[in-house]
Amino acid sequence: MLDDNLKAQLKSYLERVTKPFEITASLDDSKGAVEMRGLLEDIIALSDKITLKTDGTDARKPSFSLNRIGSDMSLRFAAIPMGHEFTSLVLALLWTGGHPPKVEPGVIESIQALDGDFNFEVYMSLSCHNCPDVVQALTLMSVFNPKIKTVIIDGALYQDEVNAREIMAVPSIYLNGSHFGSGRMTVEEIVTKLDTGAGDKDAARLSAKEAFDVLVVGGGPAGAAAAVYAARKGIRTGIAAERFGGQVNDTMAIENFISVLETDGPKFAMGLDAHVKAYGVDVMNLQRGDKLIPAATPGGLVEVQLANGGSLKSKTVIVTTGARWRNVNVPGEQEYKNKGVAYCPHCDGPLFKGKRVAVIGGGNSGVEAAIDLAGLVAHVTLIEFGDTLRADAVLVKKLHSLPNVTVHVSAQTTELTGDGNKLNGLTYTDRTSGQSQHIELEGCFVQIGLVPNTEWLKGTLELSKHGEIIVDNRGQTSVPGVFAAGDATTVPFKQIIIAAGDGAKAALGAFDHLIRSAPAAVAA
Incomplete structure (x- = not known):
């Protein structure tokens, strides 16, 4: 099933497994079952800590579950997770085998604190580049909280289920038999949706933060570049993003970012995230700007009120909220979204x-x-x-x-x-x-095409007739101390490389504004 190159890569990963676990397969005589058996046999041959049982009795055949010895975790793949989901499989094997995930400790604590019975079914496709985020999030949750049970289902392999539930968009998530959500979701989003008190706690935590020198609102290429360039100046930098990576996450192939011959959107977004965090930027995910309040006095603080009720303050703000898919705006579009x-x-x-x-x-x-x-x-x-x-x-x-x-x-x-x-x-x-x-x-x-995410700025910043933020050649907007960059602005040619350069320029513009302001404007 796996070629020699993939086997070598997987073997090196599986050396990190520290806790023994077993794979239990429920198989039939289908072609998919033969492929699944081949994949699982390849896996167990690469680690002495993983065993395979083929006497599973799950109703979904073919499928397989991962079961850590002495644990009540429940994670099942009704899929042959190759393509975009091979990474999800590797992570599932590592996490089940005791290798720690690369997430903030607070995320694990939030997962473990969830109380209730949560039976998730997530339908995905192997060609979907949005699906791995959801699959990996629910996998992580199942590994660290035995009350969370997850089945990952390949819609192409289980077409009858897809048709019966009239699923026409992936990823599509069901919780305890009812539809829970569609589209890309991070583990933080899912936890927040399950924990009704999480929003208020998050708002209070954000409001308590000290003021930034530069606050970037938006986490796409423009926002990431702005954060990196600001942080490199040694000033206090934060970035509040509704979805880190932005529209890039929905891009399949990137072949025109100079020096990178070829990559895909999710991988590029992960690189943006890693680069930003390498400079110690305070990254605040799942945060959407709701209102911008200009500084009351020259050199004062700009305030960004967030949709969850929280508030952030900064000496300068760079808006990089990007754009979203444009709707055709005809009868039936909203009614049948994700239903065709x-x-x-x-x-x-x-x-x-x-x-x-x-x-x-x-x-x-x-x-x-x-x-x-x-x-x-x-x-x-x-x-x-x-x-x-x-x-x-x-x-x-x-x-x-x-x-x-x-x-x-x-x-x-x-x-x-x-x-x-x-x-x-x-x-x-x-x-x-x-x-x-x-x-x-x-x-x-x-x-x-796209429409800029600037509705929350109407009446505060000067916008074009198309809703784009009007900026000068330094990224300065109509409000002193507030800069903007990327697809949300009037800068022509909406391209990833242009947005990144635009973000860097806005950060340099914001830094120039800081050093020309009162001496106390830049934090020590």
């Missing part, structure tokens, strides 16, 4: 294997999505409002070469239709003839 309406073809595409889907948007992202999906689904219909596709010529040529793709230009999407439970079609108006057309389908991927 999706935004990430890499994550959710496998759920539509053999089905009919549409892609709205004829730019690079839309055409790339249509090309990718054409290899999985029965048919792709691409809908573009303009009279021509806006993607690069090489992508357009590839698109038109595919036999199961239909392209409609000068087409305005007017409605996404459904039966009340899931999407069943798309209605558009032919802008040339004025006639309305309806397409029957099971999925629709919206790929029409």
Whole structure:
């Protein structure tokens, strides 16, 4: 099952296992069971602390559980965790075997403090780059709290379950039989959602922090670069991020960040996080800005009020809140989101294997999505409002070469239709003839660009007509001491490398502002 290179890597990892445990497999005669048995036999051959039993009686076959000797932990994989999930498997083996996770001690304490019966089922796909965060979070929770039981299910392997529950987006999480959440979630987010008092405690903890010299709000490439450049000046730096890595987490392939030949979004985001933490930056995750209050006097403190009720103060603030997927804003979009309406073809595409889907948007992202999906689904219909596709010529040529793709230009999407439970079609108006057309389908991927995350700044900072923060050539906004960088600003060309450079520039601008202010402005 594993090639020699993977076996060598896995063997080196498994040398860190200190506590014996067993793997119990529930198998049948399927092809998946044969592959699973091969994988598990490869694993136990690499460590004398892991044993394999194949007499499991779980109803989901094939599947396997990890069981630490003398422990009541409950963790099951109804999946053959390769692809994006191979790392999740490795971590599950290490944590079950006693190797400590690389998380803050407070996170483990919060997991262990959870009281109740928590039976999680998480549906994922092996091509989903958002899924590993959720899989690894629930794995960690199951290892450290015996009251938390987790089953990780490959939607492609258990298509009947996916259809029965009408799951059309992954990761999709169920708790005690009821839907708990969809999309990327960190362990902190899940714990906070389970612990109803966590928000108030977190708000009080944040409000008690002393003022920063530079506070970055937003954790994408611009925010990470700003934090690193500020911290390197030896000043007190904090970064408050709703989701560290931002939109980068949803990017499949990155091939144009100079000096990095090729990587993927989640891996790039992990690198940003590691670089920031290497400089001792105070990283505050799961924090969303709610209101910006300018300094009352020159050289005073700027306040950022957070959505959880907490508050942070700083001598300067750099806003790097980035952007999010733009909605098509037609009837049915919100009703059928995650019920056929999706935004990430890499994550959710496998759920539509053999089905009919549409892609709205004829730019690079839309055409790339249509090309990718054409290899999985029965048919792709691409809908573009303009009279021509806006993607690069090489992508357009590839698109038109595919036999199961239909392209409609000068087409305005007017409605996404459904039966009340899931999407069943798309209605558009032919802008040339004025006639309305309806397409029957099971999925629709919206790929029409981004909208800046700046609603919370309206009335405080000067924004463009598109909602972007207006900045000068140093990143300074209309409010003294408040800077901005990246996709949330008027800086043209929304690219990762540009956002990173923009963040560095804003940090240098903020530092220059500090040293030109009152002598006491920079912390000792």
